[in-house]
Amino acid sequence: MTAPRLRQLVIAAETLEAADQLGELLELGAPFVDPGVKEFGLENRVYALGDQFLEVVVPMADSAPARRFIDRVGEGGYMAIFQTDDLNALRARVDGMGIRRVWNIDLPDISASHLHPADIGGAIVSVDEARPAGSWRWGGPAWRDNTVPGRLVSAAMETPDPDGLAARWALALGLTVDERVLYLEDAAIVFREGPVEKLAAFGLYRPDAEAILSRAEAMGLDVDGREIRFAGVGLSLLE
Incomplete structure (x- = not known):
């Protein structure tokens, strides 16, 4: 089994206007609305x-559940979705760890399991196996036509116990912790100290970062260096 990929990051927000604002801020393509x-x-x-x-x-x-999440901690990072090439092995591993799988699906083109946030810690974690590997049902049938250049580079978890949370995620995902960092095939998950356990920041690359930062300021968003505060998440624009 190769290292998992970071395939999708999710923000829970109060209104759909926030979704539209994210698309405007990052100049993203047309979104998919998933009836599922x-x-x-x-x-x-x-x-x-x-x-x-x-x-x-x-x-x-x-x-x-997202309503309860927002009522408890406010808008913010809600879910991280990883892609694996051996979901059966991962399911067996998390079952052995006592991590509950709160939702499972097995379709011809994708299988997925959501891990209980109270057990894995920090956020809802989904681990999915897409068939073929380059496909992604959750992006909708036209995502290749609507994509823009860029990539997700990292996600940052904040927790009072970064070493413990990193170790639990590493064991579940079949990885090794390297100084509070999990290195995936194409990204990194960073664990840092904070008063509340949460998915705090997304690191992403877009080729027009300076224009995005200027647009964020014009939209009245908080900008600190190269990080934009958006719906409870720090969007870090990386070189």
Whole structure:
């Protein structure tokens, strides 16, 4: 089994206007609206960035887990989706760790399992096996037509116990911790100290970073160096 890929990062927001604002800020292509997320009491927008994805989910029902998440901690990083080439092995490993799988699906083109955030820690983690590997059902049928240049480079987890959380994620994903960092096939997950356990920041590359920073300031968003505060998440624009 090769190292997993970081394929999709998800923000939980109060309104769909936030999803539109994200598309405007990063000059993303047309988003995919996935009717399947109604199962979770959500509406969403999924934007393609290279062959990776940024998603905004908005709770439409009081019973939605994302509603409880926002009520508890506010808008912010909600979910990280990784791609594996051996989901059966990963399912067996997390089952052995006592990590509950709260949702599973097996379709001809993709299989996926969501890991309980209370067990894995920090966020909902989904691990998916796409067939073929370059496909991605959750991006919609036209994502290749709507993608823009760029990629997801990293995600940062904040927690009072970065060593413990990093070790748990590493064991679940079949990786080794290197100084509080998990190195994936194409990205890195960084664990840093913070008062609350949360998915705090996304590192991404877009070739027009300076224009994005200027646009963020014009939109009235908080900008600190190369990081934009957006819907509770730090969007770090990397060189």
